[in-house]
Amino acid sequence: MAGGVGTPALAAAVTRAGGLGSLGGAYLTPHALRDAIREVRALTNGPLLVNLFAPQPIPTVTREAVALATAELAPFHAALNLSPPTLPERVQEDFTAQLDAVLEERPEVFSVAFGLIPPDALAALRARGVLTVGTATSLAEALALHDSGVDAITVQGGAAGGHRGGWQEDALAETVTLVQEVTRATPLPVIAAGGLMTAGDVRAALAAGATLAQCGTAFLLAHEAGISPPYRQAVQEGTRDTVLTRAYSGRAARGLRTTLTDAVTHPLPFSHQNALTRPLRTAGAQTGQADVLSLWAGTGYRQAQATGAAQIVADLTP
Numbered sequence: 001m002a003g004g005v006g007t008p009a010l011a012a013a014v015t016r017a018g019g020l021g022s023l024g025g026a027y028l029t030p031h032a033l034r035d036a037i038r039e040v041r042a043l044t045n046g047p048l049l050v051n052l053f054a055p056q057p058i059p060t061v062t063r064e065a066v067a068l069a070t071a072e073l074a075p076f077h078a079a080l081n082l083s084p085p086t087l088p089e090r091v092q093e094d095f096t097a098q099l100d101a102v103l104e105e106r107p108e109v110f111s112v113a114f115g116l117i118p119p120d121a122l123a124a125l126r127a128r129g130v131l132t133v134g135t136a137t138s139l140a141e142a143l144a145l146h147d148s149g150v151d152a153i154t155v156q157g158g159a160a161g162g163h164r165g166g167w168q169e170d171a172l173a174e175t176v177t178l179v180q181e182v183t184r185a186t187p188l189p190v191i192a193a194g195g196l197m198t199a200g201d202v203r204a205a206l207a208a209g210a211t212l213a214q215c216g217t218a219f220l221l222a223h224e225a226g227i228s229p230p231y232r233q234a235v236q237e238g239t240r241d242t243v244l245t246r247a248y249s250g251r252a253a254r255g256l257r258t259t260l261t262d263a264v265t266h267p268l269p270f271s272h273q274n275a276l277t278r279p280l281r282t283a284g285a286q287t288g289q290a291d292v293l294s295l296w297a298g299t300g301y302r303q304a305q306a307t308g309a310a311q312i313v314a315d316l317t318p
């Protein structure tokens with residue numbers, strides 16, 4: 001869970017409880033990623049998964065598109081006394097440099113969202129004994145991942161919180177159904193994700209053929225999570241619906257409905273929009289304005305428990 005919810009303490013606690021703790025490193029500089037991995041290693045000798053976003057060509061954006069996107073955000077900036085939104089020159093971390101940190105630190109497992117692991121990266125990871133995982137939101141993506149040579153596939157259903165992890169952003173399958181389809185079509189181990197909030201949900205995913213279950217939303221309120229106070233409050237209130245939105249990052253993601261998800265109709269492509277909304281999100285977290293925050297949450301968010309990660313792992317274990 002990149003972006004602050006996932007912390008080294010949360011990953012370590014999940015691993016210590018018998019799960020596979022995960023670090024979402026996509027928004028971290030290579031230096032910060034290295035430090036985060038070392039922090040987990042200091043807390044546990046158990047296995048760790050590190051997740052990044054697969055490298056994407058950075059799309060070019062027109063001046064008109066930037067003007068439209070900034071105009072939509074301007075009133076939110078004004079309301080928070082921020083200077084008008086501007087697009088920074090650098091919009092995303094360099095995958096190759098992040099991967100170098102991963103190769104040095106050698107987590108047991110490495111996963112990506114949004115695409116394929118490039119062949120040279122896959123070979124380098126394999127040479128260091130790191131297991132590789134890709135994310136599929138459809139059968140077609142799962143087959144492409146299989147052909148790319150990964151060791152396992154995370155199958156993400158439409159209920160999942162956070163970004164759609166594949167590249168077909170409109171694919172919103174039911175988790176158990178997609179697990180069944182993918183396990184029939186490929187021999188690779190399948191990790192089920194999306195809407196798994198109870199031991200019963202996990203049992204159903206395993207019964208459908210999954211080898212492991214991947215849970216995000218269930219850990220939102222974990223004591224070890226890095227959720228900001230307004231985000232936590234919105235999750236605990238439970239009054240908002242979840243929506244799929246491109247408002248915050250330019251890529252489809254599921255989160256709680258906000259005035260920003262309602263207002264943004266012309267987001268820039270990923271990760272320009274992500275860079276454009278960052279000042280707003282930072283200010284919102286500091287000043288308690290949930291309505292400008294990306295409140296990533298899956299459809300099952302009202303079942304998230306505010307307790308220690310070890311208890312959450314125990315409750316999810318069939």
Ligand SMILES: Cc1cc2nc3c(=O)[nH]c(=O)nc-3n(C[C@H](O)[C@H](O)[C@H](O)COP(=O)(O)O)c2cc1C
Nearest residue numbers: 001002024113160161162193194195216217296298
């Ligand atoms: C706050 C949050 C952040 C997430 N960040 C990432 C991420 O950085 N990389 C990734 O592959 N998936 C990310 N996900 C998606 C999870 O990997 C997983 O697919 C999803 O949480 C499963 O569905 P659930 O939320 O219903 O448990 C995130 C999910 C949440 C809720």
